Amino acid sequence: MPTDGPVASEYQLLLAALGIDLNTLRNTQSTERKIEAKRTMIEKYRAWVEGAADASAGAQDEIVSTMMVWAIDINDWPLALKLAEYVLLAGINLPERYNRAAATLIAEEIAQVAIDAPGAVPLEVLNAVADLVxxxxxxxxxxxxxxxxxxLAFKVRADAFDPTAESAVAGGKPALLAAAIGHLDRAIALHAGCGAKKIKQAMEAELKKLAASPAAPPA
Incomplete structure (x- = not known):
């Protein structure tokens, strides 16, 4: 970042505000309250971080990297993806408190949200994350x-499948379940202890049942 001039002054003021906000979060025990606090706090930094990303400033910037993490925490996917792309392309380091490289944190934290609450992260967001890392x-x-x-995201799509919808995928629910199983197979191959085996078995049983069911008569 610049060391003098109006841009440097604005950055230092925001950095001071961030220090106060981080201290507030450290003194908040409830995770739910922390997330709600971040949802409010992030607004004072939004113009700065979006401007930095739009300008591809490229300087090391603790405000940008921290707001990327907060955007993930509050499930603001447009902002999270915008900042994630900028952080990775510009090589911006995360603050030491996160104890991970940027690509690792982006993939892990967004994946964890999707695992903890299937459907909370749209497939389009997961695809964007996979491309980024x-x-x-x-x-x-x-x-x-x-x-x-x-x-899990493909399973959510399968459960909500409507064959009458204009956007219905070719192959229907079985195709969505097969896609889900394919991703779970890959997860297990990468890490046998990832907790996907029983989920995969349940999906395979469901797919087998669908295959054994008589096809619906044409309308």
């Missing part, structure tokens, strides 16, 4: 989490 050197366990997240 495709060439990154991250742990197999983290990639396994991302594959498991894909599997």
């Amino acid at each position: 495709s060439d990154a050197d991250i742990f197999d366990q983290v990639r396994a989490k991302l594959e498991k997240a894909f599997g």
Whole structure:
């Protein structure tokens, strides 16, 4: 960042505000309250971080990297993806408190949201994340989490499948379940202890039942 001038002054003011906000979060015990606090706090930094990303400023910026994490925490996917792409392309480091490389954190934290609450992360977001970290050197366990997240997201799509919808995928529910199983197979191959085996078995049983069911008569 610049060391003098109006941009530097604005950055220092925001950095001071961030220090106060981080202290508030450290003194908040409830995870739910922390997330709600971040939802409010992030607004004072939004213009700065979006401007930095739009300008491809490229400087090391603790505000940008922290707001990327907060955007993930509050499930603001447009902002999270915008900042994630910028952080990775610009090589911006995360603050030491996160104890992970940026690509690892992005993949792991978004995957964890998708695993904890299937459907909370749209497939389009998971696809964007996978593209962003495709060439990154991250742990197999983290990639396994991302594959498991894909599997659960496809299962949500399968459960909600409506054959009458204009956007209905070719192959219907069986195709969606097969896609889910494929991702779970990959997750298990990457990390056998990822917790996907029983989920996969349940999906395989459901797929087998669908295959054995008589086809619906034409309308």
